[in-house]
Amino acid sequence: MQSIVCRGLSKTYSKGSKALDSVSFKFEGNGILAIIGRNGAGKTTLIRILATELMPTKGTALINGIDLIKEPKKIREFIAIVPQEAKAVHWLTPKQTVVSYLMYRGIGFSQAKIKAEESLKKLALEKQINKLNRLLSGGTKRKVLVATVLSSGAKIIFLDEPTTGLDPISRSDLWKLLNTLKKEYLIVLTTHYLEEAERLADKIGIMEQGKLLAFDTLNELRKKLKYKYSIKIIGTEIKINYKDAVSINGIDGNQQILTNENRSSQISQMLIKKGVKFSTNMITLEDIFYYLVKKSIIEENEDNDES
Amino acid sequence: MRTMMNRKSLNQIMASVLVNSIYAMKNYPIMLINTLLAPLSILVIIVFISRGALIGVGIEGAFIMAMISSGIGLQSDLSHLKNDFKLQDMVVSSPTSAVNYMVGMGVSELVYAIPILVILSIMAAIFLHPTLIQTLILIAVMTIVYIFSIALGFFFSTVTTDVMQSWGFTGIISTLLSTIPPVYYLITYIPLPFRYIAYISPTTYAAEIVQSSLGFLSITQTNLIIDWIVIITVTVIVLVIAIKKSMWREV
Ligand SMILES: Nc1ncnc2c1ncn2[C@@H]1O[C@H](COP(=O)(O)OP(=O)(O)OP(=O)(O)O)[C@@H](O)[C@H]1O
Ligand SMILES: [Mg+2]
Numbered sequence: 001m002q003s004i005v006c007r008g009l010s011k012t013y014s015k016g017s018k019a020l021d022s023v024s025f026k027f028e029g030n031g032i033l034a035i036i037g038r039n040g041a042g043k044t045t046l047i048r049i050l051a052t053e054l055m056p057t058k059g060t061a062l063i064n065g066i067d068l069i070k071e072p073k074k075i076r077e078f079i080a081i082v083p084q085e086a087k088a089v090h091w092l093t094p095k096q097t098v099v100s101y102l103m104y105r106g107i108g109f110s111q112a113k114i115k116a117e118e119s120l121k122k123l124a125l126e127k128q129i130n131k132l133n134r135l136l137s138g139g140t141k142r143k144v145l146v147a148t149v150l151s152s153g154a155k156i157i158f159l160d161e162p163t164t165g166l167d168p169i170s171r172s173d174l175w176k177l178l179n180t181l182k183k184e185y186l187i188v189l190t191t192h193y194l195e196e197a198e199r200l201a202d203k204i205g206i207m208e209q210g211k212l213l214a215f216d217t218l219n220e221l222r223k224k225l226k227y228k229y230s231i232k233i234i235g236t237e238i239k240i241n242y243k244d245a246v247s248i249n250g251i252d253g254n255q256q257i258l259t260n261e262n263r264s265s266q267i268s269q270m271l272i273k274k275g276v277k278f279s280t281n282m283i284t285l286e287d288i289f290y291y292l293v294k295k296s297i298i299e300e301n302e303d304n305d306e307s
Numbered sequence: 308m309r310t311m312m313n314r315k316s317l318n319q320i321m322a323s324v325l326v327n328s329i330y331a332m333k334n335y336p337i338m339l340i341n342t343l344l345a346p347l348s349i350l351v352i353i354v355f356i357s358r359g360a361l362i363g364v365g366i367e368g369a370f371i372m373a374m375i376s377s378g379i380g381l382q383s384d385l386s387h388l389k390n391d392f393k394l395q396d397m398v399v400s401s402p403t404s405a406v407n408y409m410v411g412m413g414v415s416e417l418v419y420a421i422p423i424l425v426i427l428s429i430m431a432a433i434f435l436h437p438t439l440i441q442t443l444i445l446i447a448v449m450t451i452v453y454i455f456s457i458a459l460g461f462f463f464s465t466v467t468t469d470v471m472q473s474w475g476f477t478g479i480i481s482t483l484l485s486t487i488p489p490v491y492y493l494i495t496y497i498p499l500p501f502r503y504i505a506y507i508s509p510t511t512y513a514a515e516i517v518q519s520s521l522g523f524l525s526i527t528q529t530n531l532i533i534d535w536i537v538i539i540t541v542t543v544i545v546l547v548i549a550i551k552k553s554m555w556r557e558v
Contacts, residue, residue, distance in 0.1 A: 016465075051396075051399075053399050054554060054556065055556060055557065072556065075401075076401055080397075080400065081396065081397060081400045082397070088392070089388065089392050092326065093334070100326045102405045103322035103325065104397075105319075105401050106315035106402050108314070109318070144500075148386060152401075259487065291525055
């Protein structure tokens with residue numbers, strides 16, 4: 001069974017900034033782990049450490065039970081990564097890109113050619129297979145790299161923002177593919193599309209300033225939050241008594257309130273009386289993300305004020 | 308089991324050769340002309356200036372320079388692949404080791420050198436008529452210079468973080484290995500106090516060995532031995548540093 005166990009992973013870059021602050025979690029079995037977080041939260045740092053590209057400053061992680069500080073070579077036999085800023089090499093074609101990567105994994109030339117064609121086909125790249133990467137669109141180049149690692153047979157795959165730059169149809173195609181692959185693979189991905197995490201992830205990690213704020217299934221994340229309902233007031237701002245409720249204004253500029261079931265119906269009735277347009281929904285990952293990150297920033301500021 | 312291991316390594320080495328030279332030449336044939344141009348143009352200038360007198364030394368110099376260009380080319384090719392495409396990151400997380408990556412990329416630079424080496428060999432056969440011993444000495448020195456420059460290029464490429472920086476290193480390596488040392492001419496042409504500057508560069512020692520073996524330069528037996536010791540020692544040191552200290556997994 002595949003597994004990733006992080007034990008107090010910390011990273012301080014030599015240029016000073018603390019990018020990862022004792023991150024611990026455990027993911028077992030096949031499936032998708034999605035890491036979300038704002039720019040600079042530490043997602044790439046975490047993924048690069050797990051892919052044995054970067055040494056942690058403190059702590060360690062076990063990939064399928066193997067310590068990544070002590071035995072990176074063993075781990076590299078069954079992992080593969082598409083780095084955030086990776087680009088398909090300009091002067092190669094998609095097929096040459098995949099073939100050469102497979103050879104880096106030790107596979108022979110003729111076998112590599114067959115696998116490359118299969119994998120590019122899976123990502124609907126048959127037409128581009130022999131064009132120069134340089135001539136492909138940005139999203140297509142990205143897909144070539146995804147095809148590259150998926151061809152490898154590596155059982156644990158790291159994808160750092162795989163769908164950034166993909167059009168909505170390609171993105172949903174990739175989601176479909178990942179959804180079928182997750183039965184056989186352990187895939188760790190980072191994303192800024194919360195819908196992506198909602199749809200694909202078996203577990204979601206939320207990061208902020210190097211810390212892992214939450215790590216759980218979407219359902220558990222929902223359960224842990226004391227507020228289950230989200231009320232969005234449209235087009236106006238209303239004064240509300242924030243008893244058993246919290247405001248997370250800002251997602252789309254509308255006033256938004258997270259609250260529990262009881263209070264939700266009270267507020268709704270009040271809003272109906274006032275004739276205000278509003279909608280009530282179960283909280284989404286976006287709401288949870290906003291809530292946790294905002295809370296973490298407020299706490300951080302309070303800590304700083306105290307010291 | 309053993310042969311399986313070797314086959315795997317061979318595939319990994321071949322991957323670099325495909326990426327960095329064979330596919331590159333296949334898709335951009337202009338690369339071929341480029342590899343011929345630089346050494347040949349210097350050779351032509353030397354021959355013109357010396358009115359043909361230095362053609363032998365020039366050919367010998369071009370042989371050595373072809374090897375040095377490999378190291379310089381490797382350094383910038385690797386920085387490009389590492390920093391602009393993040394290929395190295397993908398390879399680090401794969402079963403390919405730093406050594407196999409270095410060897411593969413090294414061989415890929417040698418592939419670029421094949422056309423010029425063929426031309427120079429023909430010219431050598433016509434103008435130099437080397438004996439077997441002379442040929443073997445030339446090949447031995449070329450091999451050492453090649454390993455030295457590849458190791459140096461690999462080391463520098465792994466510590467660069469962007470291509471701008473790598474151009475800085477390219478400048479340093481090429482001045483040290485190809486501008487300062489008297490490769491295309493004899494060291495005796497340099498006035499004495501300045502000659503010591505030339506000895507900073509390992510290439511100078513390599514050139515001395517070949518120039519003396521071909522009879523262009525007369526040096527004492529002791530000096531010849533020192534030359535060999537210096538180039539072999541420096542190469543071993545650089546190679547060890549490249550393998551041990553290059554930044555494969557970032558810290
Ligand atoms: N090589 C580096 N040297 C120094 N600091 C770095 C380096 N790489 C990242 N950082 C810093 O570490 C922190 C975390 O960066 P990281 O790239 O992990 O964030 P991220 O969550 O992936 O962000 P994004 O969503 O923008 O990709 C940032 O403050 C960043 O500036
Ligand atoms: Mg990132």
